[in-house]
Amino acid sequence: MSSAETKSAPQKGSSLELPPAEKLRLYRQMLLIRRFEEKAAQAFTQSKIKGFCHLYIGEEALGVGTISVLQPDDAVITAYRDHGHALARGMTPKECMAELFGKATGCSKGKGGSMHFFSKEKHFYGGHGIVGGQTPLGAGLAFAQKYLGTQRVTLCYLGDGAVNQGPFHESLNLAALWKLPIIYIIENNEWSMGTSLARSSAGLPLVNRAHGYDMAGLVANGMDLDDVRAKTAEAVALARTESMPTLMEIRTYRYRGHSMSDPGNYRTKEEIEKHKESDPILLYKARLLEQKVVKNEGDLEKLDEEVKQEVQEAYDFAEQSPEPDPSEIYDDMLSPEDQIPEIPRGNYNHF
Amino acid sequence: MQTITMREALNQAMAEEMERDEKVFLMGEEVAEYDGAYKVSQGLLKKFGPKRVIDTPISEAGFVGLSVGAATYGLRPIVEFMTWSFSLVAFDQIVNNAGQIRYMSGGQFSVPLVLRGSSGGGLQVGATHSHTPENWYANVPALTVITPAFPDDAKGLLKSAIRSNNPVCFIENEKLYGFKGEVPDEGDFLVPIGKGRIRREGSSVTLVANSASTHRALAAAEELAKDGIEAEVIDLRTIKPYDFDLIAESVAKTHRLVIVEENKPYAGWGAQVAYDVQRRLFDELDAPITRVTGMDVPQPYNGRMEQAVMPNEQRIIAAVRDVLQ
Numbered sequence: 115m116s117s118a119e120t121k122s123a124p125q126k127g128s129s130l131e132l133p134p135a136e137k138l139r140l141y142r143q144m145l146l147i148r149r150f151e152e153k154a155a156q157a158f159t160q161s162k163i164k165g166f167c168h169l170y171i172g173e174e175a176l177g178v179g180t181i182s183v184l185q186p187d188d189a190v191i192t193a194y195r196d197h198g199h200a201l202a203r204g205m206t207p208k209e210c211m212a213e214l215f216g217k218a219t220g221c222s223k224g225k226g227g228s229m230h231f232f233s234k235e236k237h238f239y240g241g242h243g244i245v246g247g248q249t250p251l252g253a254g255l256a257f258a259q260k261y262l263g264t265q266r267v268t269l270c271y272l273g274d275g276a277v278n279q280g281p282f283h284e285s286l287n288l289a290a291l292w293k294l295p296i297i298y299i300i301e302n303n304e305w306s307m308g309t310s311l312a313r314s315s316a317g318l319p320l321v322n323r324a325h326g327y328d329m330a331g332l333v334a335n336g337m338d339l340d341d342v343r344a345k346t347a348e349a350v351a352l353a354r355t356e357s358m359p360t361l362m363e364i365r366t367y368r369y370r371g372h373s374m375s376d377p378g379n380y381r382t383k384e385e386i387e388k389h390k391e392s393d394p395i396l397l398y399k400a401r402l403l404e405q406k407v408v409k410n411e412g413d414l415e416k417l418d419e420e421v422k423q424e425v426q427e428a429y430d431f432a433e434q435s436p437e438p439d440p441s442e443i444y445d446d447m448l449s450p451e452d453q454i455p456e457i458p459r460g461n462y463n464h465f
Numbered sequence: 466m467q468t469i470t471m472r473e474a475l476n477q478a479m480a481e482e483m484e485r486d487e488k489v490f491l492m493g494e495e496v497a498e499y500d501g502a503y504k505v506s507q508g509l510l511k512k513f514g515p516k517r518v519i520d521t522p523i524s525e526a527g528f529v530g531l532s533v534g535a536a537t538y539g540l541r542p543i544v545e546f547m548t549w550s551f552s553l554v555a556f557d558q559i560v561n562n563a564g565q566i567r568y569m570s571g572g573q574f575s576v577p578l579v580l581r582g583s584s585g586g587g588l589q590v591g592a593t594h595s596h597t598p599e600n601w602y603a604n605v606p607a608l609t610v611i612t613p614a615f616p617d618d619a620k621g622l623l624k625s626a627i628r629s630n631n632p633v634c635f636i637e638n639e640k641l642y643g644f645k646g647e648v649p650d651e652g653d654f655l656v657p658i659g660k661g662r663i664r665r666e667g668s669s670v671t672l673v674a675n676s677a678s679t680h681r682a683l684a685a686a687e688e689l690a691k692d693g694i695e696a697e698v699i700d701l702r703t704i705k706p707y708d709f710d711l712i713a714e715s716v717a718k719t720h721r722l723v724i725v726e727e728n729k730p731y732a733g734w735g736a737q738v739a740y741d742v743q744r745r746l747f748d749e750l751d752a753p754i755t756r757v758t759g760m761d762v763p764q765p766y767n768g769r770m771e772q773a774v775m776p777n778e779q780r781i782i783a784a785v786r787d788v789l790q
Contacts, residue, residue: 220571223571225569225571226569226571230569230570232569233573234570240570241569241570243561244561250526250528250529250558251534251537251562253531253534254531254533254535257534257535258538258539258540261490261540262538262539262540280526280554285527285530285531287522287524287527288528446571446572447567447606448607448631449577449631451630452631453629454625454655454657454658457657459706460706460709460741
């Protein structure tokens with residue numbers, strides 16, 4: 115245990131014990147993310163998905179566990195590996211898959227792509243492509259929540275590769291200085307693309323970065339949904355009741371390459387297989403059986419079939435959806451509603 | 466009508482808009498307890514309190530990004546850069562976040578944000594502190610770029626910028642903060658964004674300028690008038706989107722165009738104006754369009770050298786005589 119961990123948030127007493135139906139719902143969410151990502155990988159190799167595509171396989175318990183302790187109108191913001199958070203936030207597989215396909219029915223109308231999912235309805239503030247660039251935005255969401263007296267909090271995710279970017283440190287300083295209701299969550303999957311944690315970051319463990327800013331720090335096992343939920347609940351309570359930020363380091367592992375374009379040759383098969391032994395979905399499955407949440411494995415297999423069907427429907431929906439109309443290229447750049455008369459915009463393209 | 470300085474005009478604009486809308490707040494280095502590095506925010510802390518007039522650490526990427534996030538959540542931040550030269554450490558936040566979020570989200574999140582502060586050379590503060598960044602930010606599709614030259618425009622345009630639901634780069638000039646001018650003091654005084662203004666009428670040649678260069682152009686015009694050359698001086702006020710129609714009307718009368726801009730020449734805003742005018746008004750032109758810009762060299766510290774690299778009256782007069790030959 116690091117010294118920063120000892121400065122953790124006080125336990126809030128209330129049990130995180132969930133009713134069986136709720137446990138099953140979270141299991142289903144993790145499964146949905148995995149099957150969605152597997153389908154996305156397939157669609158990418160079929161060239162139906164272009165550009166970059168960063169998969170969340172192996173990290174499902176992290177996204178599902180953290181978001182499961184939020185209120186529906188708390189804010190969530192993340193980096194470019196965003197499919198899992200979007201689905202955990204309740205965005206539909208259809209709108210997400212359609213965005214990957216670049217279709218008009220996508221969650222960003224086909225204008226964002228894999229790295230730029232957004233949903234105002236679900237309080238999902240993106241999907242951001244520049245490493246660490248979303249961390250001050252998260253501070254801004256929390257600043258606004260506090261300014262407006264909303265009693266709402268923000269979860270801001272970043273990868274372990276983002277911890278050495280300047281704006282992340284500036285964000286931690288601002289969050290601590292101004293007591294913003296935000297939880298920064300480092301999704302530590304041990305690799306920033308092909309560079310290992312040991313080769314990229316001094317001062318391990320990463321949670322120690324909380325120390326320099328006099329901020330609460332927590333570590334969670336990202337392969338264990340219950341542990342993720344328990345630790346995140348502590349941090350959320352601290353943010354909601356005392357408007358204090360927390361830095362969490364949640365340890366996880368991605369089974370696939372950094373993106374679909376990365377064969378991942380920098381890791382050994384053995385390393386990956388070893389991590390798969392603590393697979394978050396298998397772990398939770400065993401727990402559901404042990405706790406008799408379901409009668410037998412057959413029930414869970416049925417659930418898996420159901421999820422696969424839902425993902426197939428998302429794929430079909432994405433494939434059949436229309437492309438955005440080229441006449442709408444300029445739409446969505448500027449707000450059409452304004453407090454001032456419409457500004458005449460020049461057209462600087464002559465051909 | 467009141468006669469006030471540029472800094473007072475800007476201060477009034479912020480105070481009035483903060484009075485009008487509680488979601489408007491000001492954030493930046495030394496804006497609160499110090500009363501502003503250039504005293505533009507003088508008295509605002511006293512009037513609105515620390516919740517709405519906020520001193521930041523020296524942390525531009527952090528507080529610009531924070532303001533973009535707050536804007537997507539529904540607040541209307543005004544961010545002061547002590548100088549726009551310091552905006553460079555927040556470039557990613559301005560370009561990628563303020564500039565792209567609305568589009569990338571399919572129009573779900575607007576960014577009603579004003580980034581403002583001083584800029585420009587001529588005060589012997591060296592190469593890192595003398596940038597005129599309007600052309601850099603005008604290159605970002607979603608950003609509106611405003612550069613006022615007179616107190617009335619500063620007030621009326623800043624009020625419009627604060628009310629805009631889209632991100633605005635409001636680029637002031639350090640040399641003009643003490644410049645005095647008449648500003649209407651009755652009612653809600655707004656100046657429309659995207660409109661230029663003729664500051665001097667003439668028929669011999671059209672001078673298009675912005676910010677402090679407008680004053681250089683006006684001074685050059687007075688000199689030229691002694692020789693019977695009547696220059697029409699247009700203050701562009703808004704760099705993007707800019708008022709092509711006003712320039713077109715003037716060029717249709719004078720048939721000659723000289724553009725005066727303090728920023729560096731390569732891909733400066735004047736290059737866009739020159740391209741558009743030659744493309745659309747080719748038959749109106751009796752001489753090549755000419756640009757007088759900052760020279761393509763870092764800003765020297767030495768006073769005489771610095772004056773030489775900026776668009777001064779002598780260079781403007783030479784350019785006008787050239788297009789009139």
